[in-house]
Amino acid sequence: MEVSAITTWEDQPGLQSAAQISRPSILEALRVEGTVSTLIGPFFCLFRKSKTGFGHGPVAKRRSGGNQAQSASPTIEPGTLARSRVVVNTMSTPPEDLPVSEVSDIYPGIDPKPHFDGQTYAGKVILVTGASRGIGSEVALFYARAGASLSLLARSKDALQEVKESILSQAPKAEIITFVVDVCDSQAMKNAIDGSARHFGRIHIVVANAGRAEIYTKPFTEYDPANWWKTIEVNIRGVYHTAHFGLPYLSITSGYFIAITSIGAQTRLPFASAYPLSKHALNRFVEFVRAEQPNVKAFSVHPGGIITEMSKDYEAIRQYLVDTLQLPAATLLRLTSGKMDWLNGRYVSANWNLDEVEKDWKEKIIEQDALVNRLHIPV
Numbered sequence: 001m002e003v004s005a006i007t008t009w010e011d012q013p014g015l016q017s018a019a020q021i022s023r024p025s026i027l028e029a030l031r032v033e034g035t036v037s038t039l040i041g042p043f044f045c046l047f048r049k050s051k052t053g054f055g056h057g058p059v060a061k062r063r064s065g066g067n068q069a070q071s072a073s074p075t076i077e078p079g080t081l082a083r084s085r086v087v088v089n090t091m092s093t094p095p096e097d098l099p100v101s102e103v104s105d106i107y108p109g110i111d112p113k114p115h116f117d118g119q120t121y122a123g124k125v126i127l128v129t130g131a132s133r134g135i136g137s138e139v140a141l142f143y144a145r146a147g148a149s150l151s152l153l154a155r156s157k158d159a160l161q162e163v164k165e166s167i168l169s170q171a172p173k174a175e176i177i178t179f180v181v182d183v184c185d186s187q188a189m190k191n192a193i194d195g196s197a198r199h200f201g202r203i204h205i206v207v208a209n210a211g212r213a214e215i216y217t218k219p220f221t222e223y224d225p226a227n228w229w230k231t232i233e234v235n236i237r238g239v240y241h242t243a244h245f246g247l248p249y250l251s252i253t254s255g256y257f258i259a260i261t262s263i264g265a266q267t268r269l270p271f272a273s274a275y276p277l278s279k280h281a282l283n284r285f286v287e288f289v290r291a292e293q294p295n296v297k298a299f300s301v302h303p304g305g306i307i308t309e310m311s312k313d314y315e316a317i318r319q320y321l322v323d324t325l326q327l328p329a330a331t332l333l334r335l336t337s338g339k340m341d342w343l344n345g346r347y348v349s350a351n352w353n354l355d356e357v358e359k360d361w362k363e364k365i366i367e368q369d370a371l372v373n374r375l376h377i378p379v
């Protein structure tokens with residue numbers, strides 16, 4: 001594996017803002033350690049590709065916001081750059097994203113209308129963690145509108161109740177139960193998942209969506225260790241609990257286990273260690289689900305870059321959070337429809353046009369067992 005020369009901020013005078021860093025990309029970004037990780041926090045949604053490959057900058061609508069990105073550049077404390085003189089692997093590694101057209105909203109390939117009109121999920125039971133807002137609540141809504149019953153988990157009792165009422169106003173026939181639970185609490189998770197199965201008699205789909213993220217602007221040695229570990233705990237232990245107690249039920253129904261990951265899992269940006277590390281491990285965890293649970297289909301799904309409670313305060317990246325909440329929700333309806341089971345055990349991005357993925361990449365993905373975490377060995 002080739003290791004690049006040490007690259008510092010001073011070596012990159014032209015790369016002063018995220019808007020000026022083009023998507024060759026995450027790879028290039030890795031060379032500009034201080035700049036990028038400070039600006040983009042844990043979501044890493046800035047770097048999108050065009051169909052033609054990786055030689056392009058952010059998509060046009062993002063590029064137009066370049067000045068804002070520049071003015072949003074945070075102040076870098078003296079000393080931080082010197083500390084960021086880390087050796088990072090860079091330009092020789094292959095891209096870690098599929099070169100297909102990117103999507104930001106519902107497109108024909110994930111049109112939910114046939115599911116809504118045909119009630120394609122009638123009789124199915126869906127359990128969603130982190131369902132009190134954001135991506136989790138929208139995913140729950142889409143399944144309910146497609147006819148499913150729901151078990152919704154989160155810590156905020158009132159917010160869960162509001163989500164339940166909101167879903168019922170749009171899908172009055174849905175049966176919905178809620179559990180106020182912290183995903184890190186093993187006993188509470190057991191009670192919630194067993195309770196869901198007892199109530200409905202079965203569980204067909206589990207969406208492990210609850211997650212935690214922070215902006216990182218300094219090396220991890222400068223943060224409170226407990227805070228760093230909390231991100232790992234929620235994103236890994238929480239998903240582990242969800243899988244541990246959910247998979248036996250999914251095995252019975254030949255169901256689906258979805259872990260909501262992030263494109264950040266594929267990055268190695270200095271300072272942003274906890275979140276991408278947790279999501280990277282999550283992707284491998286899904287590979288273990290595939291290896292150990294022959295009856296279950298599992299995907300780790302990047303939902304896109306979306307303004308939510310978690311992301312809304314990241315001023316520097318706000319302009320890049322352009323995807324809709326409906327994008328991951330509709331994507332999941334397709335992924336758990338039975339037509340995409342060949343992606344079992346793999347990383348999938350809601351930003352990929354799945355029609356193209358299927359048409360242009362399916363064969364190669366299966367043949368090379370791709371879209372999984374793998375050590376890059378020089379050829």
Ligand SMILES: NC(=O)c1ccc[n+]([C@@H]2O[C@H](COP(=O)([O-])OP(=O)(O)OC[C@H]3O[C@@H](n4cnc5c(N)ncnc54)[C@H](OP(=O)(O)O)[C@@H]3O)[C@@H](O)[C@H]2O)c1
Nearest residue numbers: 130132134135154155156182183210211305306308309310
């Ligand atoms: N938004 C994006 O652009 C983006 C991009 C990539 C990946 N993601 C991933 O998408 C998932 C959902 O994020 P979001 O953007 O929708 O954020 P969000 O609006 O902040 O929602 C996070 C959800 O997780 C729940 N949660 C957090 N900690 C929990 C815990 N310890 N126990 C139980 N529930 C917990 C929250 O509910 P309570 O606070 O009520 O517990 C909330 O329902 C996360 O896994 C995130 O990493 C988001």
